[in-house]
Amino acid sequence: MLLLHEAPLWLAWLTIAFFLQFNLSERWLDDLSHPLRFGILFSWLFILVIWNSFEVAHHVECLTETLREPLGTLILTLSVTSIEIVTIINIMRIGGENPTLVRDTMYSILMIVLNGIVGLSLLLGGIRYREQRYNLRGSIEFVSVIVVLAVIGLVLPDFTQATTNPTFSTGQTLFLIFTSLMIYGIFLAMQTFSHTKHFIFPYETHKPNKPMKIHFKYSPRRPAYHAILLIAYLIPTLLIAKQISHPIDATMTYLHPPVALSGLLVAILVLVPEGVSAIRSSLSNHLQRSVNIALGSVLSTTALTIPVVLTMGLFTHQSIILGLDISEITLLILTLITAIVTFTNGRTSLLQGALHLLLFFVYIMLIFD
Secondary structure, eight states: OHHHHTHHHHHHHHHHHHHHHHTOHHHHTTOOSSHHHHHHHHHHHHHHHHHHHHHHHHHHHHHHHHHOTTHHHHHHHHHHHHHHHHHHHHHHHHHOOOTTHHHHHHHHHHHIIIIIIHHHHHHHHHHHHSEEEOOHHHHHHHHHHHHHHHHHHHTGGGGOSSSSSSSOOHHHHHHHHHHHHHHHHHHHHIIIIITGGGGSOSSOSSSTTOOOOOOOSSOOOOHHHHHHHHHHHHHHHHHHHHHHHHHHHHHHHHHOOOTTHHHHHHHHHHHHHHHHHHHHHHHTTOHHHHHHHHHHHHHHIIIIIHHHHHHHHHHHTOOOOOOOOHHHHHHHHHHHHHHHHHHTSSEEEHHHHHHHHHHHHHHHHHHHO
């Protein structure tokens, strides 16, 4: 039964073994002279990353049955963030000078999560339940940190005088790395120890103390079983995400699509599991879990991914442009203002979901226009 239930795991490890045995990463994944072969390999790797990411989310949900919130959501967020970091770093390593990759990926993640995932979750939840509730204190803490770090990391570089480009100087970069990690550490301490109750909705709209309904593909087992499989899935997913960096870079090099498209592809690659989990939680009338997943994803991106990638840039002497264009700054500020209105009320409705989705479609339009 394990072979059937965990088929993506075996396929992932077999794929990794195949690529390592024949050293195919650079021979096939960087070669666009055979479009059919390139397309098949890229599609296979992309599907495997998505499929294994779903399994990571599934085992985290099983662990959540034992760990409860907010630890379950935190494990999912950190697992997905690790995939995100590995993918970005490897594209930077093999792609040479791509100074806007980090900026485009961070911006894409903010737009996809805060507008796409949040919008769809609130819209579908609003259609089914009309109005949903969450813990106001936790959402305020999430949003306040996100607003500060997003503006410092993606807007402030446009207005600094230390460099000619929209980048930070070495001293400013070190300051951002240190303060981002410090703030995230303080937030995690609050979320997991001192203020855990802020991230749990105390009064469910259904029967009190009724556990969250999750449609498992099989009955959850002991926590150790799911913890071991979580690690077993995460390792090949990280390795495949590293391999998929080659075709993404090759496509950007040879086809010259819109510059921001590479960031969008990386963001989609890593956000699908969290998006599905957030939407499914909203449809189950567990909006608190949906809020924890969505806002936790954005927070880990601004507080972890940016510092890690900036640290790599310092060691490799790569220029990393963080400052957004004026149109992107406008849409980011509008998104943050809308998020403040949405998540400082304690209740959500269908209209708020529609507004977030509108901003998401504006973001997609601006990429290709």
